[in-house]
Amino acid sequence: MRCIPRTACGSRKGRAKSRLIFAAAAINLIATASAQAADPISLRDMGSFHVGGRLVEISGKPVKEVTFTPGGVPAKVDPNGVYQVEQMYVQYFLPANEHGAYPLLMWHGGGLTGVTWETTPDGREGWLTYFLRKGWSVYNSDAVERGRAGWAQYPDIFKSDPVFLTTANPFERFRIGDGPNSYASDPAKRKVMPGSQFPVEAYENFVKQGVPRWTTNDDATIAAYIAEIDRVGPSIVMVHSQSGSFGFKVAQARPDKVKALIAVEPAAIGDPAKVEALKNVPILIVYGDYIDRDSRWPKMRAAGVAFADSIKAAGGSVDVIDLPQVGIKGNSHMVMMDKNNAEVAGLIQGWLERKGLTK
Amino acid sequence: MRCIPRTACGSRKGRAKSRLIFAAAAINLIATASAQAADPISLRDMGSFHVGGRLVEISGKPVKEVTFTPGGVPAKVDPNGVYQVEQMYVQYFLPANEHGAYPLLMWHGGGLTGVTWETTPDGREGWLTYFLRKGWSVYNSDAVERGRAGWAQYPDIFKSDPVFLTTANPFERFRIGDGPNSYASDPAKRKVMPGSQFPVEAYENFVKQGVPRWTTNDDATIAAYIAEIDRVGPSIVMVHSQSGSFGFKVAQARPDKVKALIAVEPAAIGDPAKVEALKNVPILIVYGDYIDRDSRWPKMRAAGVAFADSIKAAGGSVDVIDLPQVGIKGNSHMVMMDKNNAEVAGLIQGWLERKGLTK
DSSP states (O other): OOOOOSSSSHHHHHHHHHHHHHHHHHTTOOOOOOGGOOOOOEEEEEEEEEEEHHHHHHHHOOEEEEEOOOOOOOOEEEOOEEEEEEEEEEEEESSSSOOOSSSSEEOOOOOOGGGEEEEETOOOOOHHHHHOOOOOOOEEETTTSSBHHHOOOOOTTTTTTOBBBOSSSHHHHHSBBBTTTOOOSGGGGGGGGOOOOSSSGGHHHHHOOOOOOOOSHHHHHHHHHHHHHHHSSSSEEEEETTHHHHHHHHHOOTTTEEEEEEEEEOOSSSOOOGGGGGGGGGGGEOOOGHHHGGGHHHHHHHHHHHHHHHHHHOOOOOOOOEEGGTTTTOOOSSSGTTHHHHHHHHHHHHHHHHHOOOO | OOOTTSOOOOOHHHHHHHHHHHHHTTTSOOOOOOOOSOOOEEEEEEEEEEEEEEEEEEEEEEEEEEEETTOOOOOOEEEEEEEEEEEEEEEEESSSSHHHHHHHEEEEOOOOOOGGSOTTTTSSSOOOHHHHHOOEEEEEEEOSSSSSTOOOOOOTTTTTTBBBSHHHHHHHTSBBBBTTTOOOOOGOOOOTTTTOOGGGGGHHHHHTTTBBOOSSSSHHHHHHHHHHHHHHEEEEEETTHHHHHHHHHHHHHOOOTTEEEEESSSSOOOOOGGGGGTTSSSSEEEOSSSSSGGSSSSHHHHHHHHHHHHHHTTTOOEEEEEGGGGGGOOSSSOOSSTTTTHHHHHHHHHHHHTOOOOO
16 A cells, blocks of 8 residues: 555545555555555755854853763863853754745744654654645754753853743643643543543653743743744744744744744734734634633633734734634644644644645 | 756766766856755654653642743642653654664764754754765664753752853864864964864854753663663664763663664773673774874773773774774864764765675
8 A cells, every 4th residue: 555656646635545445454464554654755955053042151150170971081161251042953854845835933832842843742743744744844943941952051141940840730731631630640540631632641751852941031032033034034933832922923023034823822922012013924823622621721812812803903814713613622732742633734734725825 | 967866867976076077167157066955865754752761759849830921821830749850852764765774873972962963063964864865764862961851950850060061162172173272252263173174164053052961860861872772673873972981881781782883982981891792793983183182082082992902802893993094184073063074974884884784
C-alpha cells in the first residue's frame, strides 16, 4: 500500500480509504500502516538561527575558578563582563513543494518550547510536520527565556524568579483533568475530563516538555518575535496560549508583515487601543472543550471574544471557532497534542485555503 | 545548474566542479549556487521525544499566586509536589535513503545545546544536515539541564549554581581568539588565532547559542544518554568537548550498543578502570589546531591520547587525528562550525566508510 510520491495514487483521502479497506482485508497478514509510514517529507532546506536579544554588562562580582568537566583543567570564570541575553531560537523546515503563500511561524505557549508543535507526547504526528506536509514553510521557535533560546541571570537581568510547575499543575490547569485535585500520581486514579482527547496515557511525556518560565519577560519576547518576522518577512503566525498576547501585539506592531494570525486557545489578547492596526489581518481564534467546567477559562475566552468583537467593529475580520460548536469535542488546552489534532489542523488548513493563503 | 534528484547529474563532486566552472564563466550573469541550493533532503520521518529523568518531591514551601500572562487570570501555584527532572530532549531526522549501518547520535558540548550541530553561526550547512544528506539517521539531543530538556530548581535538585559565560569567555577559551585578553567588544580589535577557520564575523551569533550550565549534573546526563541509546538501539555516537566524557562512559556502560564513537575535541575521558569494555568499539578522536598555544588544551589532549593508548593496550582500536598533522589547519574547538567544517566532516565520513559502518 506504499504510495510512491508523484505517481498516480489518487488523493490522500482516497489513499487513506483504500488503506483502511486493505488493512481490514489483510489484518492478520501485515501490520497496518502507521502515521510514521506516511509519504516522505521532501525539504528544499532546513536549518536554524538565533535572532534578537541585547548585550547587558554586569560588574562588581568576584572571579570564580570552575572545573567544567570532572577530570578537566580548571578555568577562571570572571562573571563580570558583557552578556548576550534575550535572543530567540528559530528552526525552519522548507518543503520542496511549497503550497503556502507565506511562511508559517509557530509560537508556543508559556513554560514550554517549540516541542509543543512536534511529535505528540504519545508519538503521533504533530502540527509541525502536518503543516510541512501540506506545503508550508514552517519556522518553529523557542521564545526568549527557554529551550534553545537560553536564559539569563535573575534578578540581575530577568527581574523575577522563575516558576517551576509540578507534574500535577498542567494536568489541572490545561483542562486535561477535571479541575482542582483531579491529578493523582497513580494514573488509574486521575480524574480526566469526560471524553478527553488528550493522550492521558502519555501525560508523563508531556510533563517532560515543560521548562521553567518567568513572568517578567514579555517585552523582550515581543521584541524577539518582531526580530524574527523582520528577518523572515511577511508570514502567517500561529500562536498558542501565552503567545496569544505576543501574536496580537506583534501583528499590531507589524500589520504589514503578519498576513494572517491563528490563535489557538489564546490566554491573553493584544493592545485594545490598537485594534485598528489589525483590520487587514485575517484572524482565526480556536477554543477547545470544557471551558465552562474550568475556573479561569470562561474569563480568558470572554476576553478573547470581546477583543475579536472590537477588531470586527474596527472593520477587521475575525473568525472565532469553539470546537465543540462545530462538532469537534474533547479538546484540552493542548489542542495540537490531542488525539484529534489532525482534525483540528485540517480545520485550520481549510480556513487558510478559504482565505486564499495557499498556492 | 539545478540538478533534479534521481536524474543523471553525475556525482556530487562532479556537480560541484562543473558548478564552479559554470560560475566562473557566467559570474556576471547569474548568482552562484549557494549551500542552500543543494539537492532536497528526503526524509522518511522526522520528530522528537524526551527520554530519561526522574521524579523528585519538594515540600514545605508556601503557595504562590502567579499571573502567568499580563491580562490573564491569576492562578495558584503550589511549589510543593512532585517534579519531573533530568529528562533529555532528542530530535530525529530519518533519511528516505539510509546509508548508515546504525543511527548517528549527536551529543553537544557544555553550555550549549543540539544547535551546535545545526546551521553554523554564519549560516552555512552544519554537520546535522551534512550527515543526514550522506544517508545517516541523525538523533540530535539537548542534554540534561539545557535547551529543550529543561532544568530544575537549584540548590534543591541541581546541587550547584549555574555558570553563565560572558561574550568574551568562549572566544578566549575555545581557541578562537589567541588566548587571554584576545577578545574585544570591537570586532576589529579582536586577536583571532592566525589562520583561524572559525567564522569570526558571526561570533555574536555563536554566543547566542550559549545556555547556562551546571557542573554537578554529570551522573544525570549519563543516565539520560543511556536511556536514549536503550531506546534508539545500537548506534554510532558523536560527541564534542564536555560530552567526550559522556560518550566514553556510556560506551563503557553499553559496549554492545555503541557501535562506534567519534570524539571531537573531547574535554575529558571515560573511566580508566574500564578500558577493557571499549576494546570492541571502534573509536576516532579528532583534535583541532592551536592546542600548543593554549594554556589548558595540551593537558586535555594528553589525557585523551593517554586514554586512547590504554584502550589500545587492552586490545581496542582508536584512531587519533590531529587535524594539522593531516594538513587541515586553522580549526578552533568548535570544529563543526569552522569554515572547513565540510572537509572535517568528510574525514569522519571516510573513517566510518572504512570501518564498514555504511551500507
